Amino acid sequence: MSTDTATARALALPEILSEVFAILHGQEDFSSLASAARANSLWFACATDILWSQVKGDAITSIANIADSRRQFYASKVEGITFDGNKRDMPTTDFPGLCFNKIKSIFFNVYWLPQGSAQLIKPYIQPSLESFVFYGEDFVDEILLELHSTCHRLQVLLIDNTEMDFRKPKLTGETLFRLISQTRTLRDLSLCCGGISDELFFCVSGLENLSALSWCVDLTPELLSRTIAQNPNHFLSLDSFSMPYALSSISVSYIATMLPHLTKINLGFGDSEYDVLTSLSTIENLTRLECLFQCNVSFSAPQLLSLKVLSKLTKLSIRIGSDFDRRDTTxxxxxAEFQELISALPGLQCLEMEFACDLTAAALLSLSACPKLDRFSMRRGLRCDLRSLLAQAGEEPLHPHLGTLYLARISTDNTDYTSISARDLACQIIRYFPKLGDFDVEDCDRRDGRVVDEFWNLVAH
Incomplete structure (x- = not known):
């Protein structure tokens, strides 16, 4: 190739090469990247920058096969390391003097590894670190102290010890409090570990840059009232709040008062004594609302219809745990009420209503009010005669964009399966939901099961 063509000149610019190689990396075309790295010195520098920017544990271990004089060259290119719990990919620390001086993110999962594995993370805790994500029981104060003394740019902190006995915590509240209270750059904080206290929550409420918070310990009305009263600048930047474990329903009205500016909320409940849906409906800017109830609960129509005011919602998920969803709590x-609700939420992309109710096939017709809807799931609430519905449908698709459809049943005791085969019904489902790529029925009997099987056979071919 002539070196004087526009293409040649473009491919001699590091800025353009980096964009091209980044596309290859995003497509996981590592062999092409490796080949490009052997073209010339410029391509080598750009390609290795991309190849080594985000690596897994096995790639770090492979540094042992590189000549001593070249190891730092590659270590200095690493910006992120992921170790997902595969023992074979465990990163080694046998590199005295090696410095990962550009590393910005660490993802470590050591749940299934021997005691002491967490210590392998220490060489990667560098002043440049901005994101630290750790899953495992083997997290100790020593690592927190290292983060506290070294990482003054930390923006993301996730510690998950969900399989640990919290009665025997390996983290002390004092060390955790010291790290978080003095890390003013935090934007995203997720804690499911020992050492969490009311004082820590009160401290977190004052982090002015915090935009996302996930908490694992129940928040009492007393603590929430204190936070509201004593910290007038509480959670100034908070946009997303998650508490997926057993939050007391009595606390929801306080959370809604404390965090009226949220756009995303994900809550799990262990009781249904108080009406949480009406309280949550007062957070007017919500775009994502997710609730999981690990208890017996039924919702009144006024409670569900209170959510109509949340016109910005793109995701609405109300689920009851499978151990508690019984037909006697329908x-x-x-x-008509279902249609009234979703007609007020035209921006929905995901709708999950996993609780027992008595909706019929007519509910499927209401989905046209949500033209962007991609996922609709009512595994326990929608038992319908789908054959009769589709037989009465016109020429146009019922929903041209729906990608996922989960229902409780697609037949009733009165469904006539003698006039249509399972394959023909599956063909009709695909015709009226042409973008459907995922379809399932929760309470499959033999007839429904054949329709689901035929659907998947058709999609596969």
């Missing part, structure tokens, strides 16, 4: 929610 929510009285009619097809």
């Amino acid at each position: 929510s009285p929610f009619s097809d």
Whole structure:
């Protein structure tokens, strides 16, 4: 190739090469990247920058096969390391004097590894670190102290010890408090570990840059009232709040008062004594609302319809844990009320209503009010005669964009399966939901099961 062509000149610019190689990396075309690295010195520098920017543990271990004089060259290119729990990929620390001086993110999962594995993370805790994500029981104060003394740019901190006995914590509240209270750059904080206290929550409420928080310990009305009263600048930047474990329903009204500016909330409940849906409906800017109830609960129509005011929602998920969703706690929610609700939420992309109710096939017709809807799941609430519905449908698709459809049943005791085969019904489902790529029925009997099987056979071919 002539070196004077526009293409040649473009491919001699590091800025353009880096963009091209980044595309190859995003497509996981590592062999092409490796080949490009052997073209010339410029391509080598750009390609290795991309290849070594985000690596897994096995790549770090492979440094042992590189000549001593070249190891620092590659270590200095690493910006992120992921170790996902595969013992074979465990990163080694046998590199005295090696410095990962550009590393910005660490993802470590050591749940299934021997005691002491967490210590392998220490060489990668560098002043440049901005994101630290750790899953495992083997997290100790020593690592927190290292983070505290070294990482003054930390923006993301996640510690998950969910399989640990919290009665025997390996983290002390004092060390955790010291790290978080003095790390003013935190934007995203997720804690599911020992050492969490009311004082720590009160401290977290004052982090002015915090935009996302995930908490694992129940928040009492007393603590929430104190936070509201004594810290007038509480959670100034918080946009997303998650508490997926057993939050007391009595606390929700306080959370709604404390965090009226949220756009995303994900809560898990262990009781249903108080009406949480009506309280949550007062957070007017919500775009994502997710609730999981690990208890017996039924919702009244006014409670569900209170969510109509949340017109910005793109995701609405209300689920009851499978151990608690019983037919004797059916929510009285009619097809007309369902239509009234979703007609007020035209921006929905995901709708999950996993609780017992008595909606019919007519509810599927209401989905046209949400033209962007990609996922609709009512595994326990929608038992319908889908054959009769599709037989009465016109020429146009019922929903041209729906990608996922989960229902409780697609037949009733009165469904006539003698006039249509399972394959023909599956063909009709695909015709009226042409973008459907995922379809399932929760309470499959033999007839429904054949329709689901035929659907997947058709999609596969």
